[in-house]
Amino acid sequence: MWLWALLPVILAVFGTIGLWVVYAIAVSNNTVNITAVFPYISTCGSYNPQSCLFSQICNICCVLALWIVTIRFQQIRDLSCASHLNTASLVLGFISSIGISILGNFQQSVLKEVHLLGALLAFFLGLAYFWVQTWLSYYSPPSHDRWWVVPVRAILCSLCTCFVICMFALHSVGFPSEAAMCEWALVMCFFALFGIFAAEFRHIDFHKLTVQKKGMNTVSDANGVWTLQEIH
Numbered sequence: 001m002w003l004w005a006l007l008p009v010i011l012a013v014f015g016t017i018g019l020w021v022v023y024a025i026a027v028s029n030n031t032v033n034i035t036a037v038f039p040y041i042s043t044c045g046s047y048n049p050q051s052c053l054f055s056q057i058c059n060i061c062c063v064l065a066l067w068i069v070t071i072r073f074q075q076i077r078d079l080s081c082a083s084h085l086n087t088a089s090l091v092l093g094f095i096s097s098i099g100i101s102i103l104g105n106f107q108q109s110v111l112k113e114v115h116l117l118g119a120l121l122a123f124f125l126g127l128a129y130f131w132v133q134t135w136l137s138y139y140s141p142p143s144h145d146r147w148w149v150v151p152v153r154a155i156l157c158s159l160c161t162c163f164v165i166c167m168f169a170l171h172s173v174g175f176p177s178e179a180a181m182c183e184w185a186l187v188m189c190f191f192a193l194f195g196i197f198a199a200e201f202r203h204i205d206f207h208k209l210t211v212q213k214k215g216m217n218t219v220s221d222a223n224g225v226w227t228l229q230e231i232h
Helices: 002-028 050-078 084-105 112-139 146-172 176-201
Strands: 216-220 226-230
Touching: 002 050, 002 176, 050 084, 050 112, 050 176, 084 112, 112 146, 112 176, 146 176
Parallel strands: none
Antiparallel strands: 216 226
C-alpha cells in the first residue's frame, strides 16, 4: 500500500519546515541575534513563544519516528530477515526517538543537563540506528530501489558522522556559529534519512494489528457472562 510511503515523507517535510519556522520566529522577535552568532536549534527554541511550538514539533516528530521505526522493524522481519541486528535497530530507534521528545520538552534555558541528554540520545543513537539500517538495507532481499537507497543512505550517514564530529570539535575550540551550522546540517540530513524510508514503505502490501488469537471463540452462559473457549 503506497500510502505508507507518505509517513516518512510527512515526518521529513513537517520536521524541516517546523524547525525553520521556529528559527524565523526567533529571529523576528530578536530572541536570537544572527549578526552576533549563528544560533543552535535549541537556542532558537528556548524562549517564548517559539519554545511551545518547538516542543510540539519535537513531540510530533517523536511519535512519527516511533511509528516508522516499528513498521521498518516489522517489514524487515517479514522479509525473513529477523535477526539480533534488526532487534538492536528497534531498540536504538526507540531510544533515539524518545531523545527527540526529551530535548524538545526540556529546553536548554530551563534544564540544560536533561536537554543535553536528550540531544545525545537523539544524535548518537539516531546515527547508530541509521548505520544499522544501511547494513540491513544492503543485506535484505533485493528490491527495485536498493541500487540507489543503499548508497544514498550510506552517503547521508557518512555526512551525519562528519557533522557530529565537526559540531563537537568546533564547539570545544570556541567556534559556536560554525558548530551550530553543523548541527542544522546534521538535523536536515536526519530528516532526509527518514524520508528515504518512503522507498521501502511503498512496497508494503498490508499492515494490521491482531488482538485476538486464532482458534478462540466467545460463548455466553445462562447468566450472560461471556468467556473465551479454544476451538479444537
